[in-house]
Amino acid sequence: DAGITQSPRHKVTETGTPVTLRCHQTENHRYMYWYRQDPGHGLRLIHYSYGVKDTDKGEVSDGYSVSRSKTEDFLLTLESATSSQTSVYFCAIQQGGTYEQYFGPGTRLTVT
Amino acid sequence: GNSVTQMEGPVTLSEEAFLTINCTYTATGYPSLFWYVQYPGEGLQLLLKATKADDKGSNKGFEATYRKETTSFHLEKGSVQVSDSAVYFCALILSGNTGKLIFGQGTTLQVKP
Numbered sequence: 001d002a003g004i005t006q007s008p009r010h011k012v013t014e015t016g017t018p019v020t021l022r023c024h025q026t027e028n029h030r031y032m033y034w035y036r037q038d039p040g041h042g043l044r045l046i047h048y049s050y051g052v053k054d055t056d057k058g059e060v061s062d063g064y065s066v067s068r069s070k071t072e073d074f075l076l077t078l079e080s081a082t083s084s085q086t087s088v089y090f091c092a093i094q095q096g097g098t099y100e101q102y103f104g105p106g107t108r109l110t111v112t
Numbered sequence: 113g114n115s116v117t118q119m120e121g122p123v124t125l126s127e128e129a130f131l132t133i134n135c136t137y138t139a140t141g142y143p144s145l146f147w148y149v150q151y152p153g154e155g156l157q158l159l160l161k162a163t164k165a166d167d168k169g170s171n172k173g174f175e176a177t178y179r180k181e182t183t184s185f186h187l188e189k190g191s192v193q194v195s196d197s198a199v200y201f202c203a204l205i206l207s208g209n210t211g212k213l214i215f216g217q218g219t220t221l222q223v224k225p
Contacts, residue, residue, distance in 0.1 A: 031211050033211070033213075035213075040217055041217060042116075042201055042203075042215035042216055042217045042218050043156070043201070043213070043215045044215070045212055045213065048211070048212065058212065090155055090156065092156075092213075094211045099144050099146075099161075099163075099205045099207075099211055100146075100158055100161065101158070101211065101213055102158065103148075103155040103156040103157070104155055105154065105155045106154075106155050
């Protein structure tokens with residue numbers, strides 16, 4: 001257990017509304033990641049962070065923004081949700097000194 | 113570009129059968145390779161890893177060998193159980209690449225009693 005929690009676990013929202021997903025970790029890991037999981041695509045990296053206020057884009061970053069004002073929290077924001085952003089979102093941390101990543105339980109987001 | 117390809121699923125086996133899930137990769141440089149497992153309704157769990165050619169990762173009866181010559185990292189288990197039913201993901205990371213995992217599409221394994 002890498003001490004990762006995600007909130008909310010489930011959310012249904014309407015097209016055009018803003019949505020923020022939260023990832024919280026308790027073990028002071030430097031690197032944090034947001035992925036989305038869709039059938040037939042595996043997991044794809046949205047954004048990642050390598051420290052407080054240090055973030056960068058991943059493979060599928062369009063329509064998403066992130067913030068990290070504290071080591072323990074990494075927020076993912078959908079500024080104006082679209083149906084194509086219906087997905088399961090996973091947060092992960094990287095174990096220091098290795099390339100091992102550990103995942104949170106996921107947030108299932110449905111945009112109607 | 114860098115990518116991971118897994119065999120199409122679902123794979124359906126009887127309990128105690130031998131399991132192989134194929135994984136091949138394309139990478140510039142020398143990646144580290146991983147297998148993750150996702151049980152229904154849960155997040156991904158790291159199953160095993162290998163960081164250089166000819167390394168064998170193993171965990172919970174699962175094994176995979178890093179084959180540089182065939183760019184493969186096939187997952188094997190000698191005798192599967194119903195509890196092994198899950199989705200299995202092969203993934204790679206390039207060294208010095210800030211930990212950007214690249215995943216295959218996943219292979220669903222169903223084990224029947």
